[in-house]
Amino acid sequence: MASSGDSAELEAGMAELATPTRVYVAAGRFTAPEPDVPELAARIRALLVAVAADEAWRRFLPGYTPPSVPEICAALEPVEAHDAAPFLARVAAVDLVWPSHRHLSAEAAGRAADRVVSLLGPEASWWTNHDVxxxxxxxxxxxFDSLLAGTNGEHFALALQIADD
Incomplete structure (x- = not known):
């Protein structure tokens, strides 16, 4: 598990994966004892609220209210731990609408994603809104949106790419 000292490093690693108005990230430490998927879904919902409030997306999301925590839980599919780093790098680097466009270089995204996955540790659970x-x-x-969320039961990391054609 990531130590409390790793929280800052986890947040910094996720920040490397963010790009303005396209890839939104969040990372931190849970405050609830023994957090599980509903607590992770609540963090995902908070990230969706932040995206909807972003001036760049507000006009595309008139009247949008993020799904409830139970609806987010129902939308999540597990990701195998060995697939987490490549998936995270893709969410950060490869445009959802135009796959030939890159938000980040594959190398930079790969390094940051590897570091984030390593910080959460081999026992972390990973979730996406994709049915693999x-x-x-x-x-x-x-x-269009693509999410990868991970937690080791103490810390969490979220990456969400959003796009409109």
Whole structure:
């Protein structure tokens, strides 16, 4: 598990994966004892609230209210631990609408994603809004979005890319 001293490093690693108005991130330490998926979903909802409040997206999301915590929980699909770093790097680097466009270089995204996954540790659980089996996305917004969320039961890391064509 990440130590309390690793919180700042986790937040810094996630900040390296953020890009203005496209890739939003959050990381930190849970305050509730023994947090589980509902607490992680509450952090995801808080990130969605921040995206909806961003001037860049407000006009695309008129009247948008993020899904409830139970709805977010229902939208989440597990990601195998060995797939977490490459998935996180893709969320940060590869544009959802135009895959040939990069928000970050593959190398920079890969290094930061590897560090974040390492900080959360091998026992971390990872979740996405993608159904890996069929390729469908359980959208959290009315736009294109891609989420990866991880937790080790003490700390969490979230990355959400949002796009509109």
């Amino acid at each position: 089996g069929c390729g469908a996305v359980n959208g959290l917004t009315p736009l």
